[in-house]
Amino acid sequence: MSIQGKKPKVLIVDDGDRYVELAHALLRAYTYATRCELDTVCWECAYRDGCALTHAHDWAETVQALAKHPDTDVVLLDLVFDLPPERLLLSKGHDLATSRQFQGIEILRRLRQAHPDLPVVLMTSSAELSFEEAAEALAVDEFVTLAGADTFDARSLGLLIERVVARQTTRQADEPGDYFWGQSSRLAKLRRDAENLARTSLPMVLYGEPGTGKSALAKQVIHRATGRAGPFVTVDLAAIPPNLVAAELFGTVPGAFSGAVDRRGCFEQARGGTLLLDEIGTLPPDIQRLLLVSLQERSFTRLGELKQRPLDVKLVAATNADLKSAVREKRFRADLYARLNPAASLVLPPLRERLDDLDGLMALFVTRIFADEPDRELLATYMKSAGLKGPIHARLTRGHSADRHASGVAFAISRQTCSHLHRYDWPGNVRELELLLTNAAMLTLFDALEGVRSGRTSGEANRRIIPLPTKLIRDLLEAGRTDGPAMGPPPEGNSVQLALQPAETVSGTMRHMERQVFEQLFEQTDGDFNAMANRLLTGDAPTNARRIRLRFNQLGLRARTLRKRRLSQR
Amino acid sequence: MGEIDRRRQLAALVHSVGKYISRTARNIGAAPISAPLLRMLIKDLYHLDGEHTASAVFARLAAPIEAQKPDRWIDRCRVLLRKIDEIEPAVRRGDDDAVHLAATMAIEIDTLLRSAFEESGVRVNPGQKTQSPHRR
Numbered sequence: 001m002s003i004q005g006k007k008p009k010v011l012i013v014d015d016g017d018r019y020v021e022l023a024h025a026l027l028r029a030y031t032y033a034t035r036c037e038l039d040t041v042c043w044e045c046a047y048r049d050g051c052a053l054t055h056a057h058d059w060a061e062t063v064q065a066l067a068k069h070p071d072t073d074v075v076l077l078d079l080v081f082d083l084p085p086e087r088l089l090l091s092k093g094h095d096l097a098t099s100r101q102f103q104g105i106e107i108l109r110r111l112r113q114a115h116p117d118l119p120v121v122l123m124t125s126s127a128e129l130s131f132e133e134a135a136e137a138l139a140v141d142e143f144v145t146l147a148g149a150d151t152f153d154a155r156s157l158g159l160l161i162e163r164v165v166a167r168q169t170t171r172q173a174d175e176p177g178d179y180f181w182g183q184s185s186r187l188a189k190l191r192r193d194a195e196n197l198a199r200t201s202l203p204m205v206l207y208g209e210p211g212t213g214k215s216a217l218a219k220q221v222i223h224r225a226t227g228r229a230g231p232f233v234t235v236d237l238a239a240i241p242p243n244l245v246a247a248e249l250f251g252t253v254p255g256a257f258s259g260a261v262d263r264r265g266c267f268e269q270a271r272g273g274t275l276l277l278d279e280i281g282t283l284p285p286d287i288q289r290l291l292l293v294s295l296q297e298r299s300f301t302r303l304g305e306l307k308q309r310p311l312d313v314k315l316v317a318a319t320n321a322d323l324k325s326a327v328r329e330k331r332f333r334a335d336l337y338a339r340l341n342p343a344a345s346l347v348l349p350p351l352r353e354r355l356d357d358l359d360g361l362m363a364l365f366v367t368r369i370f371a372d373e374p375d376r377e378l379l380a381t382y383m384k385s386a387g388l389k390g391p392i393h394a395r396l397t398r399g400h401s402a403d404r405h406a407s408g409v410a411f412a413i414s415r416q417t418c419s420h421l422h423r424y425d426w427p428g429n430v431r432e433l434e435l436l437l438t439n440a441a442m443l444t445l446f447d448a449l450e451g452v453r454s455g456r457t458s459g460e461a462n463r464r465i466i467p468l469p470t471k472l473i474r475d476l477l478e479a480g481r482t483d484g485p486a487m488g489p490p491p492e493g494n495s496v497q498l499a500l501q502p503a504e505t506v507s508g509t510m511r512h513m514e515r516q517v518f519e520q521l522f523e524q525t526d527g528d529f530n531a532m533a534n535r536l537l538t539g540d541a542p543t544n545a546r547r548i549r550l551r552f553n554q555l556g557l558r559a560r561t562l563r564k565r566r567l568s569q570r
Numbered sequence: 571m572g573e574i575d576r577r578r579q580l581a582a583l584v585h586s587v588g589k590y591i592s593r594t595a596r597n598i599g600a601a602p603i604s605a606p607l608l609r610m611l612i613k614d615l616y617h618l619d620g621e622h623t624a625s626a627v628f629a630r631l632a633a634p635i636e637a638q639k640p641d642r643w644i645d646r647c648r649v650l651l652r653k654i655d656e657i658e659p660a661v662r663r664g665d666d667d668a669v670h671l672a673a674t675m676a677i678e679i680d681t682l683l684r685s686a687f688e689e690s691g692v693r694v695n696p697g698q699k700t701q702s703p704h705r706r
Contacts, residue, residue, distance in 0.1 A: 016620075018593055021606075021610055022594075022597070025597075025604075025606045025607060025610065026597055026607075079585075080586075151589060152592060152593040153596045153597065154596075154597045
């Protein structure tokens, strides 16, 4: 078995040899994170009898093995460790027997501090684990899988490992990727400050215009730097009705108000992790008081109960408002502002002030767009239709100087377009740039796909490089501007009705909708392409009519067929 | 011994006898057993805790449970383990019939122990003390 051509690396943590014996006898499609220096696989090793380096037997050996194999994909962890006390992680309030019985849980806790998202398969079943404390530790850990009845069934265990590793691979692909720091010294300082402040217990405040990447900084940099094992939770305070904010933050118990249920709030969901309160400036005054008290007391209560619950989160607040002005204008409590540690606030610069990073960001976004489904599927379809072999990925190149023999597909952006983008002021910041490139790349790829299907694009080298049209990018920038002339309602009679039909990909759905638009306009204009062009485009009429005719054909529509259909319906 | 202690002892039986005795047994197909798997099977059946046979470990861990309340599954496990001990020489030789019979019985023991544990159904708090069931 291999996932993406690489054998998953497995670390076995067990006080005995049962699991490693089984794995070496029956699960040979993996590599193993042993503590041995030899290159040989264990089952072919001359020294295998009595060897104690095949896996980790306790926490100390787990640390050694992971230091030697930082590329470990999954850990198989036993639950019960019958070891002498000096080799056990002793848990507070537990006797020796219980510490042995739950040593796997203790190891898991330590593991989480250093490796928050390393998948762990706990070699036990939920029935054996029906102990309150263990259950609580596992409930908050989304990267733990119980082997259950598969514990010693090699075939099932192999499938389980495969699923866990595949899930992790998908999860990593889903992640927006590492934070892009770029080249500017301003960002380098921001990075140092963010990582240093993350390691403290103090709250942090992030300032920045919309779209500058405050949430990404909180998730990808601050949360990771905290080293906290709990989850990252974000709540957009501006998106919650003011009367529901308290329930969202603190949780509720039945009877708190009409319809209240037993529900955890964000503070509980983020327990042991990081909580991002986005748009903190919109927090209603009464909730500001509750938040202040909670921060002071390091505890909170759910709505409708008296029980104090510990507040165990790294608090990050983000805003694009000037909190200092809000304090002066009495819209934000001064004491809460002070408690949020404003002296150590971080300011994310707008994109127009870091244009040196524009090219790097563009390259990152083009690669990222096609890393995820369903857009990756469209790229795969294009590569298949174009007869392009090799890994499915996209990259950005300047001009047409791309390596025509490189793998994947290159989107070529002209120097003229680049200089236009460098002159733009980017009011929507990084988010606007990402949307622009996503739209441009998708629309261009769609046209390129039609090109290869109709045989208009020949030669592998030409098919590997797809130029991003300058005019398209300018049009998209113009359409995205909010300070331009507003689009009025469509003229009377200039509308169509669409029947939504789900497809496997967004592009499939869009294509279906586009076909309907063209079919209905064809019907409404009696097949007059000039009239259709007038309904859809501005500018030079004859050129537009030709473009509409071309697009009509690209969509697989045939005028003769539609005319015949109209006649038969009359 | 209360219900919670009984469940703890049952958990120990599931872990230290049921799970371990059936480790290799679950992976033996219809084909003749390979030498590495035979070594593992012998270890599971006759050196379960590194020293004692599975029947001996079972007798030790089941004794307090049986003293509190005898049960049919205990008798059935004892019978199966006795049979496994009886065919030890044939299993050690790698006799195909004996190996498959022992494997079938080992899986049945695991199933019986898991059922008994699930039927006991009391949740256990780790703060409550019990004797360590694991000894090597």
